[in-house]
Amino acid sequence: MTAQPAHRHGPPWGWVAAVLLLHLAALSGAPRRVASHRDRPGAPALLTRALPAATVATPAPPTPTPQVATEPAANPPPARNPAPTRPAKTATAPSPGRAAVQPIPAPAAPTRIATPAPAVPVQVPGPATLRYAVSTLVRGQPSSTEAELRWWPEAGRYQALWSVGPRQQRSEGRLDASGLVPERFAEIARGERAAHFDPDGGRIRFSANTPDVALAPGAQDRLSVALQLGALLAAAPERYPPGTRIAVQTAGAREAPTWVWEVLDDDTLQLEGQPLPSARLLRPPQHEYDTRIELWLARTHGHLPARLRVTLANGDVQDQQLRGLTAPASGKP
DSSP states (O other): OOOOOTTTTSOOHHHHHHHHHHHHHHHHHSOOOOOOTTSSTTOOOOOOSOOOOOOOBOOOTTOSSOOOBOOOOOOOOOOSSOOOOOOOSOSOSOOTTSOOOOOOOOOOOOOOOOOOOOOOOOOOOOOEEEEEEEEEEETTEEEEEEEEEEEEEETTEEEEEEEETTEEEEEEEEEETTEEEEEEEEEESSSEEEEEEETTTTEEEESSSOOOEEOOTTOEETTHHHHHHHHHHHHOGGGSOTTOEEEEEEEOSSOOOEEEEEEOOOEEEEETTEEEEEEEEEEOOSSTTOOEEEEEEETTTTTOEEEEEEEOTTSOEEEEEEEEEEOOSSOOO
16 A cells, blocks of 8 residues: 655645746736826816915004015925926916915095085066266366266166267177176277177177187176176175175276176265265276276165276276156166
C-alpha cells in the first residue's frame, strides 16, 4: 500500500494561490478609475475647500470716518491637474481676498419750488381834469403859462393827455390788476413822435429812427409813470416810507431807460387857499447832463399829480402847480 501525502485532505493552498495571482495580475495590468472634474479639459473647478471669510476690522471710536480693512484669504493648496481658467463674463465680481464695499449714493437734492411774489396792490383814481399854473425859467428869463391834465379811465382802458402850451403828451393803454399798462405814447410839438409797446414781441418800438428796446415788466411812459406811482401809493402808503426807491422802465419817444424814484418826506402844498398834504418823490439825475424831476402826489385827491418841477442840467426850470381839480362832465382826452 502506497503512502498518501499528509495534506491531501487539507485546504488546496496551491489552487487558492493561483487564483489570487490571477486577480492581482488583472488589477495591475488594466488599472481603472473614475475620471474626476480635474481630468476633463475645460470643466469648471469645483470648490473643494471653503475659503476663510474676509475679516472686517472696525476702527475704534472716535474716528470720524470709519475705514473698512480686509485680511487676505489663505491660499488654497494647488491642484494636481489645475483646470484652465475661464475668462469672467463680467468684471463685477469682487476678488476672493477683498470685501465688496458698495458705494452709498448721495441723497437727492430737495426740489426747490419757486413761489411767485404777490401782486403789488394798486388803486387807480377816477376820471378828473386838473389845471396847473406853470412858471418857467429859461436862460434866466422867467415866463408863465397854464397846463392841463385830462385823465379818463373807463371799461378796463385809459387815456391821458397833458398839455403845456403848444406841447402835448398823450398816453393810452389798458388797466389791469397791476395798474396802467401803456400801449402807445406820443409827444406832439411841431409833429408827433411815438413809442409803441409790444408785449407779444417783448419790445418797445419807436417811430423815430431808434432801435427797439426790450420791454421790462411794469414798464410805463413819461406821462403814465406819474399816474402809476400815484396808484401804488394810494393802495398801500405804508409800503413806501421815506427812503424807499421805486424803479420803473420809462419810455419816451426815443428811448426807454429805467427811472429810479426816491420817496421823500411828505410836503404840504396849497390848493385854493387850503392845505394839500402830498407825497413827494424825486428822480435825481442819472448822469452829468440828465434832468432832475420832482413829483408831488395829492394824498387827499386820489394821489393825482399836484405839482411837477423839472430842472434841466443847464439850470432851466419848469414848475407846474395844481390850481384846480374837477371831474369831467363828459368827453375824453
